Amino acid sequence: MNKNRLAKWVFGSTFLVTMLVPAMAFAAEAEAVVGEWQSYVAKALAAGLAMSVSALAAGYAQAKIGSAGAGTLAERPEASVWVIVLQALPEIIVLLGFVASILIVNMPVTPA
Amino acid sequence: MSVTTTSSRNRSPASPKDYGYANARIRGMRSRLLSRTFLDGLIAEQSVQRLVQEMDGTEYTSDLEDALIHGIDATSVDVALRNNMVQTFQKIMSFLNAEAEYLVTTLLGRWDIFNLKTILRAKHMHLPLDELKDGLLPAGQLTPVDLEALAAAEDVRTVVDIAVTWGLPMASALREGHAEFMRTGELASLELALDRYYSEWAKARLSRRGANMRMARKVLATQVDVANLVMVLRLQSADIETIDVDQYFLEGGADITRELYMVLSKMSDIDEVLERLRGTPYGRALDDVSIKYLEQNSISVFERALEDLFMRRTLGIAKGDPLGIGVAVSYLWAKQNEITNLRIIVKGKAVGMPEDRVREELILV
Numbered sequence: 001m002n003k004n005r006l007a008k009w010v011f012g013s014t015f016l017v018t019m020l021v022p023a024m025a026f027a028a029e030a031e032a033v034v035g036e037w038q039s040y041v042a043k044a045l046a047a048g049l050a051m052s053v054s055a056l057a058a059g060y061a062q063a064k065i066g067s068a069g070a071g072t073l074a075e076r077p078e079a080s081v082w083v084i085v086l087q088a089l090p091e092i093i094v095l096l097g098f099v100a101s102i103l104i105v106n107m108p109v110t111p112a
Numbered sequence: 113m114s115v116t117t118t119s120s121r122n123r124s125p126a127s128p129k130d131y132g133y134a135n136a137r138i139r140g141m142r143s144r145l146l147s148r149t150f151l152d153g154l155i156a157e158q159s160v161q162r163l164v165q166e167m168d169g170t171e172y173t174s175d176l177e178d179a180l181i182h183g184i185d186a187t188s189v190d191v192a193l194r195n196n197m198v199q200t201f202q203k204i205m206s207f208l209n210a211e212a213e214y215l216v217t218t219l220l221g222r223w224d225i226f227n228l229k230t231i232l233r234a235k236h237m238h239l240p241l242d243e244l245k246d247g248l249l250p251a252g253q254l255t256p257v258d259l260e261a262l263a264a265a266e267d268v269r270t271v272v273d274i275a276v277t278w279g280l281p282m283a284s285a286l287r288e289g290h291a292e293f294m295r296t297g298e299l300a301s302l303e304l305a306l307d308r309y310y311s312e313w314a315k316a317r318l319s320r321r322g323a324n325m326r327m328a329r330k331v332l333a334t335q336v337d338v339a340n341l342v343m344v345l346r347l348q349s350a351d352i353e354t355i356d357v358d359q360y361f362l363e364g365g366a367d368i369t370r371e372l373y374m375v376l377s378k379m380s381d382i383d384e385v386l387e388r389l390r391g392t393p394y395g396r397a398l399d400d401v402s403i404k405y406l407e408q409n410s411i412s413v414f415e416r417a418l419e420d421l422f423m424r425r426t427l428g429i430a431k432g433d434p435l436g437i438g439v440a441v442s443y444l445w446a447k448q449n450e451i452t453n454l455r456i457i458v459k460g461k462a463v464g465m466p467e468d469r470v471r472e473e474l475i476l477v
Binding site: 064065067068069071075076079 | 143
């Protein structure tokens with residue numbers, strides 16, 4: 001896949017999920033309409049999406065940073081600390097996804 | 113014979129890869145290019161020996177150590193600088209992805225043409241081998257060994273024969289140009305055949321789609337424009353009634369179209385040409401040196417200004433393209449520029465050239 005298309009795809013998916021997660025959370029709150037088990041399914045799906053897409057995005061970012069970091073270290077080994085810091089930065093994305101998924105899973109379900 | 117112009121270097125850029133690794137590495141290498149201050153320090157040195165000592169600790173140290181075993185002189189330093197450039201270019205080629213290698217090979221092809229033209233001119237004018245070697249810059253696909261073999265040829269015909277025997281891609285162009293050369297005795301026909309071959313070859317190779325292809329096409333188009341403008345300026349001092357000026361036009365330029373080229377070549381003097389070029393990207397660069405031209409009365413002033421403009425544009429190409437081919441192209445040109453400048457300084461020191469004159473000769477530092 002073309003790298004630009006891949007980047008657009010990852011960005012689009014992330015954007016979609018950020019829109020989708022609150023929507024699904026609202027949907028979970030509307031359990032009076034859909035029933036308890038549907039709420040659990042919706043929450044599980046939303047949490048899974050939040051976790052997986054953020055992990056994919058972090059992986060994509062780390063792959064790019066990793067290859068550039070390897071190139072930098074080949075020529076300038078003294079920059080190793082900076083490369084490690086930059087390599088670790090995208091972990092924040094997956095941590096945020098993890099937090100979002102925890103919040104979704106722990107959202108209370110009111111019986112119908 | 114180690115020319116690779118026809119086989120591995122011609123592989124298709126069907127699977128472009130990540131530029132991150134190569135570009136980060138090249139940026140690291142770029143950080144080790146010599147600064148203006150350092151070059152000023154070299155110019156201020158009193159001798160080649162002191163200059164070599166000053167260069168200790170730079171990228172050139174190991175090459176200088178290898179080349180200076182038999183004594184420190186300008187020729188040995190020159191060999192060291194050329195070796196360094198060849199190794200640097202080979203190193204870059206070794207880690208570029210398929211697309212980048214394809215594009216860089218295409219753009220660096222100009223150096224093969226430059227070197228072949230230098231050899232042909234030297235053979236035509238019966239210049240000594242040492243003098244000829246000084247003019248060669250092995251930045252293309254022809255290795256120093258190939259160039260040495262070509263330079264050792266007896267005459268123009270032998271150079272063409274060697275090129276044909278080796279199966280160099282430009283051999284057919286050389287053969288055609290040589291037939292014309294034999295008929296007219298004008299070396300310009302051979303040079304024109306080479307120029308035309310390169311512009312068509314490079315244009316065909318860069319005809320695919322994509323941002324990197326587009327960028328490489330831009331570099332090539334500027335290069336062709338510069339070549340056409342240089343030709344227009346040279347024609348000003350020639351009797352154009354007896355010359356078919358159209359045949360000297362090279363296809364593939366961006367701003368200098370065939371129509372504009374024809375209009376410019378028929379103008380009566382340089383002022384008119386400069387006036388007409390004012391609306392183009394080349395107008396300002398030429399205007400800036402017009403006074404210098406009046407002082408020196410030499411077209412080479414304009415040629416130098418156009419070459420500088422091309423260099424400036426190519427060096428700046430990385431600014432708008434941090435994740436594409438621009439970084440590699442810009443570095444290769446910067447490195448070649450640095451080597452040229454160092455060679456000028458070393459030669460200047462060796463012949464006792466005044467510091468101001470050396471500074472004047474340096475290119476865009």
